[in-house]
Amino acid sequence: MKPRLSTACAGLALALWLGLPCPVAATDAPGAVQSLDSLRAAAEQALQSHYAQPGSRTVITAEPLDSRLQLAACQQPLRAIISDQGQARSRVSVPVQCPGPGGWTVRVPLRLQLFRSVLVSSRALLRGDGIGAADVHAEERDVTRLGYGYLENFQQIAGRSLARPVARGAVLSPATLGGRRMVRAGDHVQLVARLGGIEVRAEGLALGSGDNGARLRVRNASSGRVVDAMVSAPGVVVALP
Numbered sequence: 001m002k003p004r005l006s007t008a009c010a011g012l013a014l015a016l017w018l019g020l021p022c023p024v025a026a027t028d029a030p031g032a033v034q035s036l037d038s039l040r041a042a043a044e045q046a047l048q049s050h051y052a053q054p055g056s057r058t059v060i061t062a063e064p065l066d067s068r069l070q071l072a073a074c075q076q077p078l079r080a081i082i083s084d085q086g087q088a089r090s091r092v093s094v095p096v097q098c099p100g101p102g103g104w105t106v107r108v109p110l111r112l113q114l115f116r117s118v119l120v121s122s123r124a125l126l127r128g129d130g131i132g133a134a135d136v137h138a139e140e141r142d143v144t145r146l147g148y149g150y151l152e153n154f155q156q157i158a159g160r161s162l163a164r165p166v167a168r169g170a171v172l173s174p175a176t177l178g179g180r181r182m183v184r185a186g187d188h189v190q191l192v193a194r195l196g197g198i199e200v201r202a203e204g205l206a207l208g209s210g211d212n213g214a215r216l217r218v219r220n221a222s223s224g225r226v227v228d229a230m231v232s233a234p235g236v237v238v239a240l241p
Helices: 012-018 036-051
Strands: 057-062 091-097 105-121 136-142 160-162 177-180 188-195 198-206 215-220 226-233 236-239
Touching: 036 057, 036 091, 036 105, 188 215, 188 226, 215 236
Parallel strands: 188 236
Antiparallel strands: 057 105, 091 105, 105 136, 160 177, 188 198, 198 215, 215 226, 226 236
16 A cells, blocks of 8 residues: 655645655554654764864754654664855754665754854954954854854964954954054064154164054164054054154
8 A cells, every 4th residue: 555645744835844755654654653853863963073173062952843743764874964064053954864765854953052262352452453462362152153253273363463443352253354464573663753844764673563554662772762653664663743
């Protein structure tokens, strides 16, 4: 006798939403019914393994499947498929398959929280500022909610300046960074002082780092006096009044 369709396929919209062929009802097919918990477990385990990483923490919550869904018990190990979608998302739909002839596929919806150590600003920073080790610190954040990306270690920002202002406690993203700094702490720079149309130049030692427009302190090599200055070009700073 030809098996009848289960109640899970009674509505076409429900079958399309689940993304699966109409399963066979347990009342008409021999053997047991596949446990819905086994589908969720297979999806959770696959997602956990996919994002496993030293120093990270993964929290996965399975959303409920339709309790009317009935599937013939799979005679082979279930197969969960995780697509490499780049940026991790907070909501994931994992296809779980029963391989082999007459098998089925069910998409299991999951919620994902992926906690990793990311760089966060320790103070408010201005556009053009260079970033030092004291300007950032690591915090654990759910990276599925960081749609603009994130940075994980200081090597990623070493020698870079800021392309935009950053508030205290903000997560640093790749878009936050500009080019390499025009002046770095310890560089010998040309210190330019302008007053009433008169321009005086002297050798100086940069005490800070920054890109064009960044403010930093510079020690006059001749007098030893420390002045506030603004970066105007690679290796050139202008003394501020």
